[in-house]
Amino acid sequence: MRIAAESEGPFTLTSITERTGLSPATVHRLLDLLGREGLVERDAVRRSYRVGGELFRLSALVFNRVPFRDIAGPLLREAADAFDETCYFAMYLPSEGRLMFAEKADSSRELSYRFELNRPLSLVWGSSGRAILAYLPERRAREILEAEREGNHEGRRPPSWAVLKRELASIRERGYAHSRGQRVAHAIGVIAPVFNHNNEIYGSLGFTIPEQRFAALDLEQVAQVAVRQADRLSRALGAARGAAVPST
Structure with missing residues (x-):
């Protein structure tokens, strides 16, 4: 989630694998879990990911309430x-x-x-x-x-x-x-x-x-x-x- 939040644009499975040292299979599984919660969204055409609307919503809630x-x-x-x-x-x-x-x-x-x-x-x-x-x-x-x-x-x-x-x-x-x-x-x-x-x-x-x-x-x-x-x-x-x- 940190990599997603700090990315200035779309990010790929490969880029996350390189930054974390995790295996592609592990990264794919984690992205799938985050996607199901709306925290990231997948662009099937470009084969990339971006921050999901749910992550924006949660961030705004925390920032505005604290x-x-x-x-x-x-x-x-x-x-x-x-x-x-x-x-x-x-x-x-x-x-x-x-x-x-x-x-x-x-x-x-x-x-x-x-x-x-x-x-x-x-x-x-x-x-x-x-x-x-x-x-x-x-x-x-x-x-x-x-x-x-x-x-x-x-x-x-x-x-x-x-x-x-x-x-x-x-x-x-x-x-x-x-x-x-x-x-x-x-x-x-x-x-x-x-x-x-x-x-x-x-x-x-x-x-x-x-x-x-x-x-x-x-x-x-x-x-x-x-x-x-x-x-x-x-x-x-x-x-x-x-x-x-x-x-x-």
């Missing part, structure tokens, strides 16, 4: 508990070219950061925004930068496109964004991208950690947790494995 908080909440909580540091999910707002923090799992520590939820914020400042910018089409990312009129909390002006473009390429290469004090003074951000069922950027997930505590942590370990949880959330939203590559 609140996003119920999907993201446990993943954020698990990440936050790994280091006892605040973990946020920031949602991309395409029409505004901004983000908003939509869900969070707080640290139990007295000193931690509390961002206001559901408030539109700049994509240009902070790793939560740049993890999103890195996976937008280049033209759109540049438009967002050029429209940016806000300095950060230190009064710094936005970077040039040449500087930002290099950083966004580095984010894609690493798979996460890392910033220091861009959105909030003395805060370290380690944030990974989250994708939707179309493999388009949907938001970002990761940590905001006070600088003095971050010194005792290993960046790669923190990033590994952020990337893992972001990938799990992406998969729950229907994204295929692996980060999407933005078009130019």
Whole structure:
């Protein structure tokens, strides 16, 4: 069923056999069972299969009946508990070219950061925004930068496109964004991208950690947790494995 759901078009018995390592007879039997339930449909002329209407119906039922908080909440909580540091999910707002923090799992520590939820914020400042910018089409990312009129909390002006473009390429290469004090003074951000069922950027997930505590942590370990949880959330939203590559 996973192969059927992730296929971009019709698929064949041979292609499934090659991907799974199962025998043709076993694959044929499984496809026959799925076909009887309406989960896949067979095209006798082309000798191929496609996703069936019943799979679409079941997917829609699950997606519409399970609140996003119920999907993201446990993943954020698990990440936050790994280091006892605040973990946020920031949602991309395409029409505004901004983000908003939509869900969070707080640290139990007295000193931690509390961002206001559901408030539109700049994509240009902070790793939560740049993890999103890195996976937008280049033209759109540049438009967002050029429209940016806000300095950060230190009064710094936005970077040039040449500087930002290099950083966004580095984010894609690493798979996460890392910033220091861009959105909030003395805060370290380690944030990974989250994708939707179309493999388009949907938001970002990761940590905001006070600088003095971050010194005792290993960046790669923190990033590994952020990337893992972001990938799990992406998969729950229907994204295929692996980060999407933005078009130019």
